[in-house]
Amino acid sequence: MREGEVTVNGQVVNADLEVPDSSLVFFRGYSVPPPPTRPTLWGARKPRGVLCTLDAKEDISTLGTLLRKGEVYDDKTQMGGFGVPHHAYMVRRLPVTAEGIVMLTNDPEFRDRLTDPLSRIQTMLHVKVHGLLPADNLRSMWHGVTVRGVYYGPVWVELMRRSWSHSWLRVRLVETGETDLRELFRTQKLEVKRIRRYAFGPYRMTDLTEGALVPLSIHPALHHLIPRREKRMALTPARGQIRVDSDSGRPLSIFEALRTRSVAVGPENLNSGAAGEGGRGTAVWEAEEAREEEEVLQEYCEARAQRERSTALRALGPELDDEGEEDESDDEEEWRTRVKIVDPQEGVDEKNS
Template sequence: MNDHDDREVDETNPLEDATATPEQDAAMPEQDSMSPEQESTDPDQESTDSEPVEGEGIRLQKVLATAGVASRRHAEAMIEGGRVEVNGELVLEQGRRVHPERDTIRVDGMRIPPPRRHVYLVVNKPRGVVSTMVDPEGRPTLGDIQFDKPSWQQLRLFHVGRLDTDTEGLIILTNDGEFAHRMAHPKYKVPKAYLAEVEGLLDNRILRRLEKGLRLDDGPVKPDKVKLVMRSESRSLVEITLHEGRNRIVRRMMDSVAHPVRKLSRTAIGPVRLGQLPIGEARELTRDELGTLLDAVDM
């Protein structure tokens, strides 16, 4: 399927040219992982702690320890201190059993995601790479990126939304089809930040125009945030945060104020920051990043 180069932000159907469908996703190879019972090597674990009968769930403090939040004893102190919630209910007693796959667990308000059955990768897409996994025209694609972990290379991954070919920066790859679909759906309005190098000096009048919003050919657009990073007579750097997805929207915004984009990079999606990740490399989402995104898309 032909790639649409004129894409800069997420579309509503991130799977249209992926190599697998969400239904196939159920049969995909999973990331090597152990069950919470196998994975826990916490020295505070009581030797008499028997495995729960099926249906009873797992002790809350054990789930927190397995997730890397704290040691077993520190997790118990967190519970006693009123810092842990399950499904919106404050838990104060020890021994509460939960089902981490379906219960929503929070510590200090931060979502603790369930044990991972899927892989969620942050990729710094190079300029000139097409936002598809395969390309019939033979152009470089996301599927050509060589990951440090060979196990990632074997997965059948979806790209979450798109970046146009000339735009570099943050894109998420995953084998979780439902997550990919929800992240790209406009209903959830996940904000995305872009750093644009533009021609000329961006004066305060232009910045105010951007902040108030513009009317483009396909309707009005109002950024969530506009931040001037630097400016000179010949060029300026501006960070623009948006939560909507329209073709080449940042480039069209800057064209409309007579400051064409020279270079564009996506630097953030929700809580996920590109940071110092080198171009062409990948890392996994952190626990806090994934938990926040799952909340944002009601998963």
């Protein structure tokens, strides 16, 4: 962005700003689509002796360097074959001496929810230890353990296999940024020789290939952790053109555009810029308005005459007031409600009568 390689709707941007999905974003000439409604998740197998970072280091091999060897990256788009950017977020890092499954996502909020201890996502590790196994002490970890002021929570330890020199243990716990298995087993007089993260939540290491990045679907058990995108109103450039009055220069509404003199609406002058003072378009509309007013006036006069006739018949006697007259009065009131015309002499006539 500092080099002016990012454009939004054709304008170069040099600072962070919120961009709606309808905007056109380009980076180095390549279109950048809006983020998906759901985050993306990948998985990889980290070998031993590899630093758990996507950055390249000169003195040590990194996970990012290893993944780029098996995946062709484009220098222009800074994207890989699976669409993994350089700024992908690791869900839970592993030490250099450890190996196993590593999860990556493109959503930092989703990463934070997956690593939050309150989410209660268990991690399964295979740990190779040297020493005599204290069976009773290992069972006591099921109820929770605290080491040097760090609470590990319940830790389930099971024996996988044993030999005369070492043992393999299956350990299940909720990892945090402060948990250290070497420190944990040192309290049990066990020396950790090897750590392998076998599973993280519903994902297992056997589902992945070493040295490759595999896209993973979000398991249904993790759907409640997916961040919800907020729908907010945003100002976006309007499509089309705004009609402007040629005399005053102010914008016109869709209703004023048909009646103003600056817009030609007559069939003979449809393509002209303005009808003018004596244009044919304005004359057509004035004629139509005069015709409509004449029709309304005629209907009103007919209704007035009908009402006067009904009043005269009622004055002659009730024997002449039949059902037909009552129906005509009802029709008259219905018509008056429809056209919304109030007779100013109506109150005077009733008072005189």
